[in-house]
Each structure stands twice: as C-alpha cells, then as structure tokens.
Amino acid sequence: MTEKLLGSIEAGGTKFVCAVGTEALEIKKRVSFPTTTPEETMALVIDFFKQYELKAIGIGSFGPIDIHPESPTYGHITSTPKLAWQDYDFVGEMKKHFPLPIAWTTDVNAAAYGEYVAGSAKGLSSCVYYTIGTGVGAGAIQKGKFIEGFSHPEMGHMIVRRHPEDQFEGWCPFHGDCLEGIAAGPAIEKRTGTKGQELSSDDPIWEIEAYYIAQAAYNTTLMLAPDVIIFGGGVMKQRHMMEKVHDEFEKLVNGYVKTPPLKDYIVTPKLEDDPGTIGCLALAKEAYEAQ
Structure with missing residues (x-):
C-alpha cells in the first residue's frame, strides 16, 4: 500500500512553495509557482497536490490572515497589500478539493516552527524567527505554542530608530519607514538601484541594514x-551580515542584559531554505494526529 503523505504550502508574496513529505519530515517532492492571482496560482497548487494521496496539509501564508477558528473569516488572507488576495478564503478553497485536516498559520510562524522542531531552536523552550526578504515578518514560539492573541504578531512593521546616514523615506504603503519599509530587500534596491545579491560585501548599505536588523533583535x-533569535530570508544569505548584526546588537544592549553567546543567540536558519516547508509538514502531522 502506498504511504499517504503530508502536504506543505509555503505561500509567499513572491512565490508559493508546495511540497509533499513523510511523517519523519522528509521532503519527497517540492515545486514552486509564482504568486500572481488566486485563480492562476491556486489552480497550479491544487493540480500539484492531486497527484498524491494526502492525509493532511499545513499552510503557512503571507498575511495578515485570520487565525481564529471560531471567526467567520477563519482561513482568509485579510488586509494584504496584494489586492488580488484581499479577503481570499484560502483554507475554504483547499477544503473544496481536499477534505482533510488543514493546519493554518502565517508563513513566518511556519518557518519558526520548522526551526523549533528540527533546526536552530530544536531542544529549546522558545524562539523568534524573522524573515528579511521581499518583506519582513516574524513568528514567536514559547513551549511549542505560537505567541499570538487577537491576531498574529506583525513584528516586521515595528518602528526603529533611523540610521544617521540613511535618508531613504521607506516604501511600506502603511507605515513608510517601519522595519519592513527600510530593511526589506526592496528597500535595498530602491536605495541603491541594485538588488542586494548583486552588491559587494563592503557596500555601505550593509552597515545601515545591520543597524536596523540589530534593533529588531534588541527589541x-x-x-x-527568547532562547534564540533566527534571521532568515534572502537578505540574510549575505554571510557577512551576521557579524555586523552582532556588533550593532552589542552596542545597543550596552551591557544591560546578559544574553547567551551571540554566535548561539542571533543566528541564521539551520534548515537553510527549508524552515517553512519543514514547519508546514510538522503542523500537518500534528493536525492529522489531533483529528
């Protein structure tokens, strides 16, 4: 008999990463599709999963989303700046095609959970995971549970102190120069006219970037x-960044609190490009076991 698999959807603002895997969190097949409109993207997602026998699906979606099961709009993407996806019933659409247990959370929560069960936070009590990429988002976990209340955290939109040499006005449509507005990948490109991955490691922008990321860690x-703060996303693929962040963080803390050694406390994802997928598979497994 063919083993039933778990499904994972890491729904990002730029692309959807879909995968199937085992209860041991082994990824068997992974594909990605551009995030365009719900009609186009979801058709590709549904066709992919129809190839497999599934027992549960985990979804980590860009947001904001409605996370409360008792809410009439549970499973919806809500006030996203991606207009085509505003008020989209993501879970409802998946349930039409896959009447299975479905775990539903934010994309950064899913990545945090992946690192919690199998990555840099494995064996620890708590962690916070930031993604610094097309946008900035964060998920927090305490003793295996996501920290959330009336909604999920939106730490990517915290207000940070401006770098004295940074005159960029910010690009966030809601807040201008919040953390996302001045530190996400598009902010780097809008300042320099060049994508971050094409800039040299000694470009002055990286000092400015580290200043803002260190403030996120400080706050x-x-x-x-938390026991560990993990910074993932495309911007953090610049390997020289972490030393700069550590240096800026030490200046900000100024001896006020004693943290674990920074090499163990402020880190990049152990799972590299896989935290979101592994997290969604783990959440799908839990949803199946809880039914």
Missing part, C-alpha cells in the same frame, strides 16, 4: 527574551 530580546 525582541527586551520584550520576549
């Missing part, structure tokens, strides 16, 4: 004091 440390 997180003082508010939540």
Whole structure:
C-alpha cells in the first residue's frame, strides 16, 4: 500500500512553495509557482497536490490572515497589500478539493516552527524567527505554542530608530519607514538601484541594514527574551551580515542584559531554505494526529 503523505504550502508574496513529505519530515517532492492571482496560482497548487494521496496539509501564508477558528473569516488572507488576495478564503478553497485536516498559520510562524522542531531552536523552550526578504515578518514560539492573541504578531512593521546616514523615506504603503519599509530587500534596491545579491560585501548599505536588523533583535530580546533569535530570508544569505548584526546588537544592549553567546543567540536558519516547508509538514502531522 502506498504511504499517504503530508502536504506543505509555503505561500509567499513572491512565490508559493508546495511540497509533499513523510511523517519523519522528509521532503519527497517540492515545486514552486509564482504568486500572481488566486485563480492562476491556486489552480497550479491544487493540480500539484492531486497527484498524491494526502492525509493532511499545513499552510503557512503571507498575511495578515485570520487565525481564529471560531471567526467567520477563519482561513482568509485579510488586509494584504496584494489586492488580488484581499479577503481570499484560502483554507475554504483547499477544503473544496481536499477534505482533510488543514493546519493554518502565517508563513513566518511556519518557518519558526520548522526551526523549533528540527533546526536552530530544536531542544529549546522558545524562539523568534524573522524573515528579511521581499518583506519582513516574524513568528514567536514559547513551549511549542505560537505567541499570538487577537491576531498574529506583525513584528516586521515595528518602528526603529533611523540610521544617521540613511535618508531613504521607506516604501511600506502603511507605515513608510517601519522595519519592513527600510530593511526589506526592496528597500535595498530602491536605495541603491541594485538588488542586494548583486552588491559587494563592503557596500555601505550593509552597515545601515545591520543597524536596523540589530534593533529588531534588541527589541525582541527586551520584550520576549527568547532562547534564540533566527534571521532568515534572502537578505540574510549575505554571510557577512551576521557579524555586523552582532556588533550593532552589542552596542545597543550596552551591557544591560546578559544574553547567551551571540554566535548561539542571533543566528541564521539551520534548515537553510527549508524552515517553512519543514514547519508546514510538522503542523500537518500534528493536525492529522489531533483529528
């Protein structure tokens, strides 16, 4: 008998990464589709999963999303700046085609969970995971549970102190120069006219970038004091960045709190490009076991 698999959807603002895997969180097949309109993208997603016998699906979606099962709009993407996806019933559409247990959370929560069960936070009590890429988002976990209340955290839109040499006005349509507005990938490109991955490691923009990312780590440390803070996303693929972030973080803390050694405390994802997929598979497994 063919083993039934778990499904994973990492729904990002730029692309959807879909995968199937085992209960041991082994990825068997993964594909990606551009994030265009719900009609186009979801048709590709549904066709992909119809090839497999599934027992549950985990979804980590760009947001904001409605996370409360008792809400009439549970499973919807809500006030996203991606207009075609506003008020989209993501879980409802999947349920039409796959009447299975479906776990539903944010894309950054899913990535945080992947690192919690199998990555840099494995064996620890708590973690916060940031993605610094097309946008900035974060998920927080305490003792295996996501930290959330009336909604999920939106730490990517925190207000940070401006770098004295940074005159960029910010690009966030809601807040201008919030963390996402001045530190996400598009902010780098809008300042320099060049994508981050094409800039040299000694470009002055990286000092500015580290200044903002270190503030995110500083604010997180003082508010939540997690066991580890993980920075993923395309911007953090610049391997020289972490040393700069550590240096800026030390200046900000100024000896006020004693953290674990920074090489173990502020880190990049151990799962590299897989935290979201592994997290969605793990959440799907839990949804199946809980039914």
